[in-house]
Amino acid sequence: MRLIQHKREAYWFYRFLSLGYDRWVNPLFWTERMRASVLAVARLDDRGLRTLDVGAGTGFTTEGVVEHVDAPRVTMLDQSPHQLARSHRRPALHACRRIEGDAEQLPFPDGSFDRYVSAGSIEYWPDPARAIAEAHRVLCPGGVAMVAGPLPPRNAIARRLADTWMLFPTETQYRDWFAAAGFGDVEVVHVAPEWHRGGREEYALAIAGVKGEQAQTVQGPAEQAERLDAPLSPADRARFVARFVAGSAAGAAFVPIGAALAARERLARRRVTSRRS
Ligand SMILES: C[S@@+](CC[C@H](N)C(=O)[O-])C[C@H]1O[C@@H](n2cnc3c(N)ncnc32)[C@H](O)[C@@H]1O
Numbered sequence: 001m002r003l004i005q006h007k008r009e010a011y012w013f014y015r016f017l018s019l020g021y022d023r024w025v026n027p028l029f030w031t032e033r034m035r036a037s038v039l040a041v042a043r044l045d046d047r048g049l050r051t052l053d054v055g056a057g058t059g060f061t062t063e064g065v066v067e068h069v070d071a072p073r074v075t076m077l078d079q080s081p082h083q084l085a086r087s088h089r090r091p092a093l094h095a096c097r098r099i100e101g102d103a104e105q106l107p108f109p110d111g112s113f114d115r116y117v118s119a120g121s122i123e124y125w126p127d128p129a130r131a132i133a134e135a136h137r138v139l140c141p142g143g144v145a146m147v148a149g150p151l152p153p154r155n156a157i158a159r160r161l162a163d164t165w166m167l168f169p170t171e172t173q174y175r176d177w178f179a180a181a182g183f184g185d186v187e188v189v190h191v192a193p194e195w196h197r198g199g200r201e202e203y204a205l206a207i208a209g210v211k212g213e214q215a216q217t218v219q220g221p222a223e224q225a226e227r228l229d230a231p232l233s234p235a236d237r238a239r240f241v242a243r244f245v246a247g248s249a250a251g252a253a254f255v256p257i258g259a260a261l262a263a264r265e266r267l268a269r270r271r272v273t274s275r276r277s
Pocket of ligand 1: 125
């Protein structure tokens with residue numbers, strides 16, 4: 001089903017979600033500790049690295065990037081102007097370049113960057129293989145790409161909701177996309193927020209790979225990428241509305257579940273602290 005795994009649906013989803021994203025949503029599902037773990041495999045080992053953050057949104061992950069790389073060397077790309085506009089509230093990102101664009105058709109010449117990072121965006125891309133081929137194309141030889149994204153939940157109800165909402169790829173899919181794009185020296189790390197009771201292997205991962213020194217530019221799929229601005233027939237418009245409403249409802253269901261589990265975890269921690277003191 002994956003109703004929001006389409007560019008127009010994702011655009012409108014973030015048109016509304018951006019209003020409460022930084023305050024109510026992101027802190028539940030994507031924490032500073034997780035961010036540090038995924039950025040560790042991106043090998044941000046020089047402040048001068050030309051770094052591209054794809055699906056940068058309001059800049060939470062980019063804030064982690066600029067701890068390692070000088071902000072003027074960092075480009076934030078997102079298809080949502082509403083998300084990008086919110087990133088101006090983060091003083092550390094003032095000097096970053098911001099570009100409205102599509103992960104599957106990056107508006108940069110081959111070999112433009114030393115590092116590519118993307119956190120929590122792949123699940124909305126209609127064609128992840130195409131986007132990861134684009135990551136490979138825009139990196140220079142020796143460049144590193146890191147993509148962080150969700151894994152399929154084990155719980156049957158959560159799995160059903162997840163599959164209705166967007167793409168939760170398996171680790172094998174992530175690895176296959178990186179291999180097909182031509183990345184080598186692949187590394188994977190699993191992450192989860194503190195409240196998550198299951199193993200990290202059923203929450204999210206980051207995969208990183210290196211573009212070889214002799215690597216050829218990888219060709220993406222021959223067919224056209226889905227377009228955000230494609231004209232809609234009345235039937236397409238009806239399909240869009242149905243997908244948007246049902247997909248957003250499935251996604252929204254994760255917020256109270258996450259909030260309840262996070263509150264339970266905080267309470268348990270407080271009890272342990274008060275028992276000790
Ligand atoms: C969950 S947010 C992640 C934002 C940010 N990376 C962070 O760490 O908070 C996903 C972002 O991906 C963007 N996005 C979705 N599909 C995209 C596409 N095809 N191209 C570029 N950005 C996309 C959304 O607009 C949204 O801002």
